[in-house]
Amino acid sequence: MNTPKNEEELDLLISKPSEQLIEAVRNMQGDITIVGSNGKIGLSMSCMAKRAVDAAGVNKKVFAVDKEGEGRKKLEQMGIHTISCDLLDIAQVKLLPVTDNVVFLAGRKFGTAGAESLTWAINLLVAANCATHYKGSRITAFSTGCVYPFVKAETGGSKETDKPEPVGEYAQSCLGRDRLFEHYALTDNTPVLLYRLNYSTDLRYGVLYDIAIKIWNEEPLITGVDFFNIIWQGDVNNYALLSLQKAASPAEVLNITGEDILSVKDVAEEMGVIMNKPVQLVSHGQDNSYLNDASKAHQLFGKPSVSSKELIRMQAEWIMHGGRGLNKPTHFEVDDGKF
Secondary structure (H helix, E strand, O other), rough: OOOOOHHHHHHHHOOOOOOHHHHHHHOOOOEEEEEEEOOOOOOHHHHHHHHHHHHHHHOOOOEEEEEOOOOOHHHHHOOOEEEEEEOOOOHHHHOOOOOOOOEEEOOOOOOOOOOOOHHHHHHHHHHHHHHHHHOOOOOEEEEEEEHHHOEOHHHHHHHHHOOOOHHHHHHHHHHHHHHHHHHHHOOOOOEEEEEEEEOOOOOOOOOOHHHHHHHHHOOOOEEOEEEEEEEEEHHHHHHHHHHHHHOOOEEEEEEOOOOOEEEEHHHHHHHHHHHOOOEEEEEOOOEEEEOOOOHHHHHHOOOOOOOOOHHHHHHHHHHHHHOOOOOOOOOOOOOOOOO
């Protein structure tokens, strides 16, 4: 894949639906709601859902639900129905249209340290509000690989059957969110799929951006982990919308990431060569990292459309050509669960 020249090209790439998704939407019953549509992933996923509906030639509505945000005008121009809602307010949630298909992306991670109560409120109360409101709908609920324990690279990453052992209050609150959706999947017979993701790459943010910008600015890259996973955001969006058909009661669990376990050292050195910049790596890692084994998802929906090697090159070129960043670091280098 060629590196996009600007953000307009990038947005088109990460919201382009696959032929598999277009066919799935053609056969899908009911409308689609994206809850948390104004976040990093929600905007492009809403666009992909609408593009898939249009390409399939079906009469389905796409609803984008969130607080007011800068992306709302763009979504409305595409024909997406935007709804402003404080998801912590159950009275407002009860006014939302109920659709057969819901992708739930609402959550809080960064800024947890020092504001733990707000993180717990957003990650649990919002989940409970939406799970009860969308009772009986197919729900893909975004989760995180951070609910698993740190593992060594040679394990191949955590599997869906592994026992969660969250480190820190952010990860604990995410497991709490998962447990709430599992509860409502059982008590209300709501089909749910827990979508355990790490880490999405959009070129404006992600682990690769965090590494590349340090190298480009000739700053030390200090990390507490030695390995990581990545996946192209276009594939994240595609898999999420496809996974609606796999939602079940009891809830299904699906790990989402790329095929490779990448070394921080190797990726940094490769980017240094591409950028013709020195690499200053300071690693305090103990060979333990958040790593996912996503082979189940790849068997269900096919392998990611963009390889890790392509993403590394694209990320380096994006920054070299002056591509904008969102100033939203992943904190992938954190090894104590404090975000």
